[in-house]
Amino acid sequence: QVQLQESGPGLVKPSETLSLTCSVSGDSIRSQFWSWIRQPPGQGLEWIGHIYSSGTTNYNPSLKSRLTMSIDTSKNHFSLQLGSLTAADTAVYYCARVNITSFGVVVMDVWGQGATVTVSS
């Protein structure tokens, strides 16, 4: 059974950098895409970006200037760093596996439980 688990600080100060890690078990991180998605309190879902096992990334342009994703195949985990935080970055952050279906359609088919991040002084 594939499981993803986010880890990181629950509280971060404004202007600082958020670092989250997603640990993957039950599947190899190699040769696959992995995504980050976030959800502000009481709001909808926002795609942050994805990373391939080679390290190739694709970021949401709305966050690109503040965002870095990385991947460590030896540890079977991938990470997110988001800088210059404001209160608007307060959200639940999810990591997810990206599955390319036999139809060629990409779907995020396994999600972590989510990490709640609050940006506040």
Add this chain to the structure above:
Amino acid sequence: DIQLTQSPSFLSASVGDRVTITCRASQSVRNYLNWYQQKPGKAPQVVIFAGTNLQGGVPSRFSGSGSGTEFTLTIDSLQPEDSATYYCQQSFNTPRTFGGGTKVEIK
């Protein structure tokens, strides 16, 4: 960015009812459209992928239809455990985008 507009944003229905949720895209996404179910405090789970395909383990009362710019998610014979918020999501291009969500309440 491709905008996805869901309607309604909220619906209340009785057990056994048939409910339909619509997702309209600002441009054609062909069949690159997925549906997710999210229960309070939980991560989303995929229900339908590629417009019409039922994800493994999802009850057959769920179905999806459509292509291009208009899609529907239908729940036949609504059950209490279907109370959740449903989101459509396009994977035609990046940035991936989600609809605003439809909250389904059981009367």
